Amino acid sequence: MLVKEMIVGEGERRRRFVLVCNPEEAQRDRTSREWVFRKIEESLAAIGDQKGKDHKKSVCALLSHRIMDRYTRKLKSVSITIDKNRICENSHLYGKYIISTGDDMLTAEDVALGYKQLLEVE
Numbered sequence: 001m002l003v004k005e006m007i008v009g010e011g012e013r014r015r016r017f018v019l020v021c022n023p024e025e026a027q028r029d030r031t032s033r034e035w036v037f038r039k040i041e042e043s044l045a046a047i048g049d050q051k052g053k054d055h056k057k058s059v060c061a062l063l064s065h066r067i068m069d070r071y072t073r074k075l076k077s078v079s080i081t082i083d084k085n086r087i088c089e090n091s092h093l094y095g096k097y098i099i100s101t102g103d104d105m106l107t108a109e110d111v112a113l114g115y116k117q118l119l120e121v122e
Helices: 023-047 057-063 084-091 108-121
Strands: 002-008 015-021 072-074 080-082 096-101
Touching (some): 002 108, 015 108, 023 057, 023 084, 057 072, 096 108
Antiparallel strands (some): 002 015, 015 096
């Protein structure tokens, strides 16, 4: 786990952030996204050609899905495609998260470990 500390502002408006990069979590995120893309491709194959037709219920389900809708895009020709730009935008975030803390007594590593333990307890 890689940890970096950043402090923004001064005085009462001072904020302390800890950026954590976990390579294991990055691999898990990558595997999860690959699964989502396979599901989208399977859904698009099941829908078939939609040019010039009213859309089916399955099209609405795909476009309103809470995970798959992030990576799909409806074209002017009414067909649906996978949004390749969105994939590139999100890939640099795999395995990374930011923790905000006001505690100056803890090291950045202790903050990251405490947050990880909190997740395990919940």
